[in-house]
Amino acid sequence: MRYSLNFLVPLIILAAPVAGLAQSRTYSNVGKTPSEEEIRSLGIIVGPEGKELPPGRGTAKEGAELYAKQCSACHGRDGQGGVANKLVTGSPDNPHRGTFKDNEGHPIAYWAYATTVWDYINRAMPANKGGSLSPDEVYAVTAFLLYKNGIVQESDVMDAQSLPKIQMPNHNNFVPEVPVWPPNPKKPSWY
Amino acid sequence: MGSNRSGRRQFLKSAALAGLGAGAARVASGQSAVSEGPPKDTHAHGEPSHLAAPAGRGVTRSITHTTYYTPLAESVGIITPASLHFMQAHSRLPDIDPAKYRLTIHGMVDRPLMLSLEDLKRLPSVSKIRFLECLGNSSPRRHVSKPGSTPVTVQYTHGIMSCSEWAGVPMSVLLKEVGVTKEASWLVAEGSDGSKYTYSIPLTKANDDVLVAYMQNGEPLRPEQGFPARMFVPGFGANHSVKWLRRIMVVDRPYMTWDQSVHHSVPRADLDNKSRWYNFVWPPKSVITRPSAGQQLPGPGYYEITGLAWSGWGKVRKVDVSVDGGKTWKEAKIQDPVLPMAHTRFNFDWTWNGEETVLQSRCTDDRGEVQPTLAEMNRNWGRSEKDRLEPTNSTFHWNAIQPWKIASDGSITDALFA
Numbered sequence: 001m002r003y004s005l006n007f008l009v010p011l012i013i014l015a016a017p018v019a020g021l022a023q024s025r026t027y028s029n030v031g032k033t034p035s036e037e038e039i040r041s042l043g044i045i046v047g048p049e050g051k052e053l054p055p056g057r058g059t060a061k062e063g064a065e066l067y068a069k070q071c072s073a074c075h076g077r078d079g080q081g082g083v084a085n086k087l088v089t090g091s092p093d094n095p096h097r098g099t100f101k102d103n104e105g106h107p108i109a110y111w112a113y114a115t116t117v118w119d120y121i122n123r124a125m126p127a128n129k130g131g132s133l134s135p136d137e138v139y140a141v142t143a144f145l146l147y148k149n150g151i152v153q154e155s156d157v158m159d160a161q162s163l164p165k166i167q168m169p170n171h172n173n174f175v176p177e178v179p180v181w182p183p184n185p186k187k188p189s190w191y
Numbered sequence: 192m193g194s195n196r197s198g199r200r201q202f203l204k205s206a207a208l209a210g211l212g213a214g215a216a217r218v219a220s221g222q223s224a225v226s227e228g229p230p231k232d233t234h235a236h237g238e239p240s241h242l243a244a245p246a247g248r249g250v251t252r253s254i255t256h257t258t259y260y261t262p263l264a265e266s267v268g269i270i271t272p273a274s275l276h277f278m279q280a281h282s283r284l285p286d287i288d289p290a291k292y293r294l295t296i297h298g299m300v301d302r303p304l305m306l307s308l309e310d311l312k313r314l315p316s317v318s319k320i321r322f323l324e325c326l327g328n329s330s331p332r333r334h335v336s337k338p339g340s341t342p343v344t345v346q347y348t349h350g351i352m353s354c355s356e357w358a359g360v361p362m363s364v365l366l367k368e369v370g371v372t373k374e375a376s377w378l379v380a381e382g383s384d385g386s387k388y389t390y391s392i393p394l395t396k397a398n399d400d401v402l403v404a405y406m407q408n409g410e411p412l413r414p415e416q417g418f419p420a421r422m423f424v425p426g427f428g429a430n431h432s433v434k435w436l437r438r439i440m441v442v443d444r445p446y447m448t449w450d451q452s453v454h455h456s457v458p459r460a461d462l463d464n465k466s467r468w469y470n471f472v473w474p475p476k477s478v479i480t481r482p483s484a485g486q487q488l489p490g491p492g493y494y495e496i497t498g499l500a501w502s503g504w505g506k507v508r509k510v511d512v513s514v515d516g517g518k519t520w521k522e523a524k525i526q527d528p529v530l531p532m533a534h535t536r537f538n539f540d541w542t543w544n545g546e547e548t549v550l551q552s553r554c555t556d557d558r559g560e561v562q563p564t565l566a567e568m569n570r571n572w573g574r575s576e577k578d579r580l581e582p583t584n585s586t587f588h589w590n591a592i593q594p595w596k597i598a599s600d601g602s603i604t605d606a607l608f609a
Contacts, residue, residue: 024370033302085255104458110453127385188571
């Protein structure tokens with residue numbers, strides 16, 4: 001114990017620059033404060049406002065080629081589904097509108113947010129190779145799938161500004177409109 | 192390693208002294224089941240008896256879903272061992288080196304935090320016995336017998352659920368440690384599997400009873416359960432309990448990830464065909480695990496009816512059992528412990544007279560909510576006759592009373608859609 005003071009002196013000096021942070025923790029010296037770079041290295045999760053979307057751009061035309069190479073083997077040549085989920089319903093000229101039945105799957109026209117399309121492709125696709133596509137590629141495939149479902153034009157540019165503004169056709173068909181917890185007590189128990 | 196080797200040496204020495212090779216032992220004892228060679232040293236983690244094949248898990252695999260099914264028909268008590276716990280994954284299971292594991296908590300917080308597994312273990316810990324049930328468990332398609340589908344037994348109709356003791360750090364401890372800002376209201380939990388499985392939960396729930404769990408039934412999480420650490424959200428669909436947890440991002444709204452806002456949403460006729468999403472809690476439910484479909488009663492006489500009841504809202508208040516096709520109901524014996532959001536074991540004495548009948552159980556939870564019949568459930572959800580009889584897709588949060596039909600020859604079948 002008589003050595004403890006000697007050890008403490010350099011520790012106090014070293015700890016000084018982060019003292020403000022350290023003092024606010026309840027449990028001392030458990031874990032570390034991650035650097036900005038360490039947080040960035042986790043990658044982005046894009047929420048419904050799209051504020052995390054990175055620079056880059058893509059169109060359906062550009063996405064068609066990439067889709068054929070990287071996606072069609074599992075999702076079908078035209079997104080009709082295969083060993084993996086159906087992504088397209090209707091056609092650009094005759095798109096599916098209105099609600100869905102529970103046996104119609106979840107083609108892109110079903111999704112509530114275009115930002116979700118970008119986020120899922122970016123982090124999860126292609127299967128077991130998530131994170132391998134560049135932002136431009138993700139914008140392009142997103143544009144292609146939105147186009148095939150009749151939501152955007154073939155030449156529309158998808159980027160951090162345009163994507164969050166897209167009105168998804170099924171957007172208003174989810175309940176409750178704003179997810180809540182705890183649930184509304186006025187609703188029946190099975191709601 | 193050292194103790195393994197010396198244990199084996201010790202065994203060989205004893206065998207030699209006794210003049211017994213393994214082959215000699217077999218002949219000498221007349222026990223033909225004794226295996227060739229010295230037994231494997233299993234002292235570290237143990238193994239089931241090699242003389243009896245215990246009921247194991249079933250499995251189905253597709254590119255989007257790998258599922259292991261708990262053998263519920265053999266269950267007694269409420270705890271599912273880790274080796275028999277159900278599993279569902281949507282991509283390849285990650286293989287994470289615990290020495291390199293990090294959990295990062297960031298977003299709308301004052302003090303972002305990065306924790307190693309050792310850091311997590313230093314923090315205050317709690318354990319809870321809680322059920323975990325896949326959203327699609329017992330859904331209509333599980334009850335349809337057709338070529339290529341899973342057998343219609345309780346293992347496959349209801350076996351995507353289990354109950355274990357989970358231990359780890361309360362999420363409230365971690366959220367206090369990072370200091371969430373006053374605008375924050377949800378957190379986003381991301382796993383490190385191939386699909387970066389991601390779910391949002393409200394901070395009120397997170398602070399209430401959610402864990403970052405690193406132990407199951409007294410041992411480290413198995414890789415299929417999220418090793419080294421997972422989020423565990425009691426009472427909610429198991430889809431909320433993100434495995435291989437790599438980050439928690441504190442935010443001010445649900446993040447509408449595919450897994451949650453698309454994949455686990457369900458169009459419902461009673462909601463004008465709009466889709467129900469962010470439906471968190473498993474309502475009261477029960478199932479007779481034995482006797483159950485696929486089993487065979489050898490003849491008239493006494494059988495204990497046993498089963499499991501649970502509710503994501505709290506504790507089980509009572510379980511009623513009917514042995515006459517729903518004409519009359521009697522209260523079953525509830526076995527201790529009765530824990531909130533946990534499997535509760537019920538038992539019921541029954542003497543079969545050899546005639547055809549139907550067995551079923553009905554759970555009432557401590558809020559007074561009663562498990563519905565199929566007819567009530569269809570009415571509640573606005574499902575048509577067609578939907579009922581030939582369900583064409585899976586649905587979620589399906590908690591209908593489960594009838595098992597006993598034929599006069601003692602064979603047992605699923606009578607839900609019969």
